[in-house]
Amino acid sequence: MADQLPQNIRDALQKRVREALDHWSARAHEPVLMKYRENAVFRITLEDGQFAALRLHRPGYHDETSLRSELHFMAALKLGGLDVPSPVPTMNRQSLVRLPANRHFPDQHADVVSWIDGVPLGQSGTPLSQSIEMQEAIFFRIGQNMAAMHALADAWEPPERFRRPAWDADGLVGEKPLWGRFWDCRGLSSESTIALSALRHELRRALANVDRQNLDYGLIHADLVRENIFLTGTEGNVAFIDFDDAGHGFRLFDLATTLLKNRSEPAYPAIEKALVSGYRSRRTLSDAALASLPLFMVLRNLTYIGWLAERPEIPDAAERLSRYVSESLEMARKLNTAA
Known part of the structure; x- marks a missing residue:
C-alpha cells in the first residue's frame, strides 16, 4: 500500500520520520x-x-508498555539464535521514543530495529513461485523455526510489566476480539451477521x-503470513519479521496463520505436511492437538473480517470482506462435516 499513498500523506510521513531520526545516529539519506x-x-x-527499519507505530494500536514488551520479546529471540529483527537503541540508549502530536x-511512538536482508516468501493472493x-x-524450515521460537519463548522469563495481547478465547471470539467484532461490523449483510453470530457461538x-x-x-508471533516470512541466503534459511501482533496464544494459531493463505496452492497438502514435520522435528505436537488445526484456521480467517471492516480505505475492502465471510462460513461447514 505504500506506493498507493497520496503525495501529501507521503510528504507528511517523510517529515515525521525525519523528526524521529533525530534520536538515532543515522546518515542523512532520505x-x-x-x-x-x-x-x-x-x-x-x-x-x-x-540498513535498519524505523517504525512509526499506528497511534492507539499498542500503548508504550506493550510496544516495549514487543521489543523485549524480539531481543530475547535474537539472543536465542532466531533470525528476527532486534532493537537498535537511540543515542540516549532508549529503545522507544514518543513523538508529540502535530x-x-x-502522539505516536517510533523505534528502530535491525534490518533483515532477504525477500518475502510471497504475497497473499499470488501463487508461490518456487518449485x-x-x-x-x-x-x-519455517516449521523448525516456529518450534524454536515457541521453545525460546517458554524458556524466557519476561521482565516486569511485560504486557502483550492475548489470542485466547476472549481475544478470538469474546465480546471484544482483538481484531474487532467480526459478526457485528460495518459492511456485513443481515444474513452474514446472523450466520457469523451463530458461528461465533x-x-x-x-x-x-x-x-x-x-x-x-504461550507467546506466539500471531501473524506469520507470507509477507512476514523472509527467505535469506541460498541455504533455505528463513527469518521472521513484524512482531506487531505477537502475544499470548495457542501455538496452533501460528501454524494456522502460516497455512491459511496457502490453501489454494496446488501443493498445499505437501506444504502442510512439511510445516508440521518441521515443527515436530524440534517440538512435540501430538496428533490429538493437530486435529484442532482446522478449527484454528477458521478462527484465523474470521479475524480478517473484523480487521478489514475497520480499514475501509484499503483497496477492494468491500470485495475482500465478502470473500472472507464466504470463506469462513465454507470452512466452518467443512469443520462440522468432519466432526
Whole structure:
C-alpha cells in the first residue's frame, strides 16, 4: 500500500520520520517508505552503513508498555539464535521514543530495529513461485523455526510489566476480539451477521472443549503470513519479521496463520505436511492437538473480517470482506462435516 499513498500523506510521513531520526545516529539519506499498514516502516541507513527499519507505530494500536514488551520479546529471540529483527537503541540508549502530536499526526511512538536482508516468501493472493520441492524445504524450515521460537519463548522469563495481547478465547471470539467484532461490523449483510453470530457461538463451545485438552499455549508471533516470512541466503534459511501482533496464544494459531493463505496452492497438502514435520522435528505436537488445526484456521480467517471492516480505505475492502465471510462460513461447514 505504500506506493498507493497520496503525495501529501507521503510528504507528511517523510517529515515525521525525519523528526524521529533525530534520536538515532543515522546518515542523512532520505528514508525509504517500505510499508504502510499497521505501522509506517522506513528503511534507513545507520552511521555504520548498515540498513535498519524505523517504525512509526499506528497511534492507539499498542500503548508504550506493550510496544516495549514487543521489543523485549524480539531481543530475547535474537539472543536465542532466531533470525528476527532486534532493537537498535537511540543515542540516549532508549529503545522507544514518543513523538508529540502535530497538525498531521497524534502522539505516536517510533523505534528502530535491525534490518533483515532477504525477500518475502510471497504475497497473499499470488501463487508461490518456487518449485514444489523448494516449497517443501522452505515450509519444513519455517516449521523448525516456529518450534524454536515457541521453545525460546517458554524458556524466557519476561521482565516486569511485560504486557502483550492475548489470542485466547476472549481475544478470538469474546465480546471484544482483538481484531474487532467480526459478526457485528460495518459492511456485513443481515444474513452474514446472523450466520457469523451463530458461528461465533459454535466456535466458543468448540474452543472451550479443545482448551480442556491442554493445547500448547504461550507467546506466539500471531501473524506469520507470507509477507512476514523472509527467505535469506541460498541455504533455505528463513527469518521472521513484524512482531506487531505477537502475544499470548495457542501455538496452533501460528501454524494456522502460516497455512491459511496457502490453501489454494496446488501443493498445499505437501506444504502442510512439511510445516508440521518441521515443527515436530524440534517440538512435540501430538496428533490429538493437530486435529484442532482446522478449527484454528477458521478462527484465523474470521479475524480478517473484523480487521478489514475497520480499514475501509484499503483497496477492494468491500470485495475482500465478502470473500472472507464466504470463506469462513465454507470452512466452518467443512469443520462440522468432519466432526
